[in-house]
Amino acid sequence: MTFSSVPFMFYFLPIVFILYYIFFFSLPIKNFILLIFSLIFYTWGEPKYIFLLMLSILVNYLFGLGIDLLKTKKKLALSIVVLSLIFNLGILFVFKYLTFISSNLNIATQGKIEIINIALPIGISFFTFQAISYVIDIYRQDVAAQKNILKFALYLSFFPKLIQGPITKYKDFAPQIENRTETWQKFSSGSCLFITGLGKKVLLANNMAVVTDRIFEIQKMGNIPVSLAWLGALAYTFQIYFDFSGYSDMAIGLGLMFGFKIERNFNYPYISKSIREFWGRWHMSLGRWFKDYLYIPLGGSRVLNKDLIIRNLAVVWMATGIWHGANWTFLFWGILNFVFIAAERIFEFENSKLPNAIKHAYAMFVIIIGWVIFRSDSLQQAGNYLVSMFNFPQNGFLSDYTYMFIKEYGIFFLFAILFSMPIAGKINQLMAKGIVLRRQVSKSQPDQERVLYGEAPFTKLITFLYPIAMILLFLVCTTYIVKGSYNPFIYFQF
Known part of the structure; x- marks a missing residue:
């Protein structure tokens, strides 16, 4: 299921929004809803690899607890970091590179080594790198280990960034799991x-x-x-x-x-x-x-x-x-x-x-x-x-x-x-900043000037037309999607 697909935009996402905002009064419930639907999102595209994602969540959660527990014993904590790197990079090696290596060895040995064909789980490079950064940051004492496995699972599997990133650090994401506000502006x-x-x-x-x-x-x-x-x-x-x-x-x-x-x-x-x-x-x-x-x-x-x-x-x-x-x-x-x-x-x-x-x-x-x-x-x-x-x-x-x-x-x-x-950025700056009406030079400080801004021409018109343009853009995109136009995602393979 991709973002630019009918099932996601007209079935999956509306259901998530409805359930999420029904429970606006409870952050733990909202987090749980996001976690469940994130796992559903991944299962939709990779049913057999959902267990790999869940294994990554569980093992890295335990690694984090172990490092946090042994933070005063640097050598033991470092050994856990090494184990976590072996585990996470080992997953990448098996699922992403083993087929390539066996294929090249097959060519080099003239067919004496069998090619191992393993399908690549989508998003594996993204959630694996996030898991590695989590464990290392705990060892560096940049963050404390997450004691609640459900919150850690949400960090690793949050569906907007699960498949193609961006790659987020736990220390940037964790405070928002604990405390965030939803506004109409956002x-x-x-x-x-x-x-x-x-x-x-x-x-x-x-x-x-x-x-x-x-x-x-x-x-x-x-x-x-x-x-x-x-x-x-x-x-x-x-x-x-x-x-x-x-x-x-x-x-x-x-x-x-x-x-x-x-x-x-x-x-x-x-x-x-x-x-x-x-x-x-x-x-x-x-x-x-x-x-x-x-x-x-x-x-x-x-x-x-x-x-x-x-x-x-x-x-x-x-x-x-x-x-x-x-x-x-x-x-x-x-x-x-x-x-x-x-x-x-x-x-x-x-x-x-x-x-x-x-x-x-x-x-x-x-x-x-x-x-x-x-x-x-x-x-x-x-x-x-x-x-x-x-x-x-x-x-x-x-x-x-x-x-x-x-x-x-x-x-x-x-x-x-x-x-x-x-x-687009320049247009937004123009709308927000307006136009220069005049420059006023300070008499006491001739080398300084104060710029007086006024409303840019057609600002109100642009502000009125902007949401209409967004609606039209969405309708045009929907038309392309519904008629089944070519819709590959390059970074799914990574």
């Missing part, structure tokens, strides 16, 4: 954010997915013209952004509707002027996780030896690549990011005097190349596709397919470009 803001994310997913990501999949399939049959190859790469660049950021917006919006504040996960990454900046704006919760639980424990940038800094970056980026999937393409993609981030650090690229336009062009070029590798089924396919993007003399530039896709999906490309920039 509910309305959450609803608008959910609808915005739904629009990103259904109207932009899904249409970009059609273009991406068709072009990548055409390329598998042979080299394609340069313009078509770049169009496919650009389509995937937009698809993966609006797919994942759309889901994150929906998750954050749902959280607000239940009174929870979940930190944002994307901050317009395609306006970046370096690869380091890009990763400060893309999947920010994952970046924070690797920084707090891998990069800093390795020494981070505080080590005196610059070679160790590069080593730390290499470990983090190889881990980031592997986290995204069991394929050589993901590892190579992680290494690609490491190479450019390390080079930017060594040559102090961000402090260079190059024009911002050149910096941005460089960043987007590397990002798009990286997404081609990320999207490909194998390194060979990635190599062939990259050749098609640059082999102008042999493949030519123009293509009838390019014209066809631009004609059919040009409007979606246009909106994808516009909404990958902070236009």
Whole structure:
């Protein structure tokens, strides 16, 4: 069951809201309702793996209690942390990487080792990383262990963030389990954010997915013209952004509707002027996780030896690549990011005097190349596709397919470009801040001035039209969903 589906929007979610708000007077009952429906939500998509989620909840709950009990005995507490890492990373290894490793060993031994096929439970990387952070934070004494297993279960299984994140820390989520308020302002803001994310997913990501999949399939049959190859790469660049950021917006919006504040996960990454900046704006919760639980424990940038800094970056980026999937393409993609981030650090690229336009062009070029590798089924396919993007003399530039896709999906490309920039944020600032009526200079302090603001033109009209626009957007998205348009979720596989 996905957020952009009829069962979720018109059956599951209304029932949860009704039951949740009927018991507005009791926080424990509301928490219990959210827990039950979170488990139902996961069971709907993965019936046989609900026991894996429940096992993770139980075992990590016990690990937390054990570490809290032995917090004065550091060596014993550390041994429990090690056991928790073996357990949680072992789950990831078995369900996410064992099939990949056995497949490669099968090839290397010419079929002497049997391939072990294990289906990947959805969301396993997200709830496992949250469990690891919980245990480590208790050991660091950043938080106390949760004594109530139902509250811990809600943290790990809360359905808005269960499948695709954002990855939340227990210390940020726990206070809201104990004490939170639901307001009409939160509910309305959450609803608008959910609808915005739904629009990103259904109207932009899904249409970009059609273009991406068709072009990548055409390329598998042979080299394609340069313009078509770049169009496919650009389509995937937009698809993966609006797919994942759309889901994150929906998750954050749902959280607000239940009174929870979940930190944002994307901050317009395609306006970046370096690869380091890009990763400060893309999947920010994952970046924070690797920084707090891998990069800093390795020494981070505080080590005196610059070679160790590069080593730390290499470990983090190889881990980031592997986290995204069991394929050589993901590892190579992680290494690609490491190479450019390390080079930017060594040559102090961000402090260079190059024009911002050149910096941005460089960043987007590397990002798009990286997404081609990320999207490909194998390194060979990635190599062939990259050749098609640059082999102008042999493949030519123009293509009838390019014209066809631009004609059919040009409007979606246009909106994808516009909404990958902070236009909506600027409009909101304008509405909230108004326009400058005049600047008043202080006579006593000539170097200071006071800016007087007035109401922006058409502010009342925009305020009136905004909810209407949200309703229309929801209806359009619903139409697409009901008619069964293409609706994949990229990050379900992670």
